Amino acid sequence: MAVTLTSYLFDKKKEIGHLDDDLIILINEIASATKEISAKVRKAALLNVLGSAGKTNVQGEEVQKLDELANEIILDTLKKCGKVSQIASEEMEDKVVLSNSGYAVAYDPLDGSSNIDVNVSIGTIFSIHKDNVLKPGREQLAAGYVIYGSGTIMVLTLGRGVVGFTLDPESGNYLLSHPEIRLKEKGKIYSINEANRDKWVQEGLRKYVDFLKGEKYTLRYVGSMVADVHRTLLKGGVFIYPADKKNTSGKLRFLYEASPMAFLIEQAGGLSTTGEKSILDVVPEKLHQRVPVIIGSKWEVEKCLEFLAE
Ligand SMILES: O=P(O)(O)OC[C@H]1O[C@](O)(COP(=O)(O)O)[C@@H](O)[C@@H]1O
Ligand SMILES: [Mg+2]
Ligand SMILES: [Mg+2]
Incomplete structure (x- = not known):
């Protein structure tokens, strides 16, 4: 039934x-x-x-x-x-x-x-x-x-x-x-608007994306966060909307985009980070506050943090 x-x-x-x-x-x-x-x-x-x-x-x-x-x-x-x-x-x-x-x-x-x-x-x-x-x-x-x-x-x-x-x-x-959505520990897909590459503020992010390409990862980017996160949950990999020169805290809004998606990803066994801490530990001050978003399989998110720390 x-x-x-x-x-x-x-x-x-x-x-x-x-x-x-x-x-x-x-x-x-x-x-x-x-x-x-x-x-x-x-x-x-x-x-x-x-x-x-x-x-x-x-x-x-x-x-x-x-x-x-x-x-x-x-x-x-x-x-x-x-x-x-x-x-x-x-x-x-x-x-x-x-x-x-x-x-x-x-x-x-x-x-x-x-x-x-x-x-x-x-x-x-x-x-x-x-x-x-x-x-x-x-x-x-x-x-x-x-x-x-x-x-x-x-x-x-x-x-x-x-x-x-x-x-x-x-x-x-x-x-x-x-009945149970669990994220893979490691996937094969990265999802980021690479057209903004020159505007990303962190050189480590460009190096990370190049590293993933070297590992034969595939790029998939729908441009609807729901679709990109849905695929990430079901197939693994990483979804990123970083800070860039235009959007200095990223584009995605904390309360109704980053926070619920980070909760889902972490509840499915994945990780979320702003680059500094888990998205779930951000204490919001304003309704429409934005945060950088890096979410997905544990392996890819941890690897991203390694590149950002270099
Ligand atoms: O076109 P860009 O800059 O890559 O932005 C895509 C992001 O913008 C958004 O469309 C913003 O959401 P809204 O359509 O609710 O404003 C996300 O769904 C998506 O991840
Ligand atoms: Mg949205
Ligand atoms: Mg909207």
């Missing part, structure tokens, strides 16, 4: 102390919102929701119509569910404060904006803390992403390993399809 997301969560209640009914309801609500987003993504060209919304967000980046739509779907869901204290989104300048206690959710409603119009995988990323969103990643109670790819898949951690659920279009349920 197929295991639904809901039955999986209720099954895990005894084993995972912090998994209470409210958290289960919240994760289910987020899952429902992503089903709605998935339906819009699949019909985007028919619904006239491709292309730019004609404005820029707090990051100074062009907002796509689907960014806005996905943001509204999740925001509405979180506001209505009655379990949420704070909400932070990539697409909103300030956090929404609903109460002093409850679950605090940070999310990237649609990750991989540049890939929306060309039918390449995009996704939604979420991170759940107690009460307040501005906390180190290590204190996350749950985190995950939904990838809208050739199938719609939710990858989730509750701080006890990583699992994946595939959205079954017939029943409309997320069904357990990846």
Whole structure:
């Protein structure tokens, strides 16, 4: 019998102390919102929701119509569910404060904006803390992403390993399809936007990438973090978005990109680092703070740190 997301969560209640009914309801609500987003993504060209919304967000980046739509779907869901204290989104300048206690959710409603119009995988990323969103990643109670790819898949951690659920279009349920996602100790793929090579601030990074090429690694870079991290989780290897001359702390945002993805990667047996410390040990000061990201298989991340230290 197929295991639904809901039955999986209720099954895990005894084993995972912090998994209470409210958290289960919240994760289910987020899952429902992503089903709605998935339906819009699949019909985007028919619904006239491709292309730019004609404005820029707090990051100074062009907002796509689907960014806005996905943001509204999740925001509405979180506001209505009655379990949420704070909400932070990539697409909103300030956090929404609903109460002093409850679950605090940070999310990237649609990750991989540049890939929306060309039918390449995009996704939604979420991170759940107690009460307040501005906390180190290590204190996350749950985190995950939904990838809208050739199938719609939710990858989730509750701080006890990583699992994946595939959205079954017939029943409309997320069904357990990846009961245990474990990262390989060492892979064969590196993932970095190498077009920025001359702008990277660390010479050690250029030497590391050259070393991987010498070891016959393959380059795969989708440009949607969800897709690049999904492949890294399933096939191993390393994903990097480093500091460069333009983005001095890297491009990826801590709360709703780096922190949840680092939690998933470390829970799957991999490593995460900013180059100085685990991403999970960064103490965030601002909502839209950015950090350099090096995540993936243990061997590649440790080797990267060796090159950066030279
Ligand atoms: O085009 P670049 O500079 O390589 O950046 C790619 C990165 O930017 C992002 O698209 C940023 O996410 P958003 O689309 O949510 O802004 C990541 O998904 C991806 O890893
Ligand atoms: Mg993103
Ligand atoms: Mg986004």
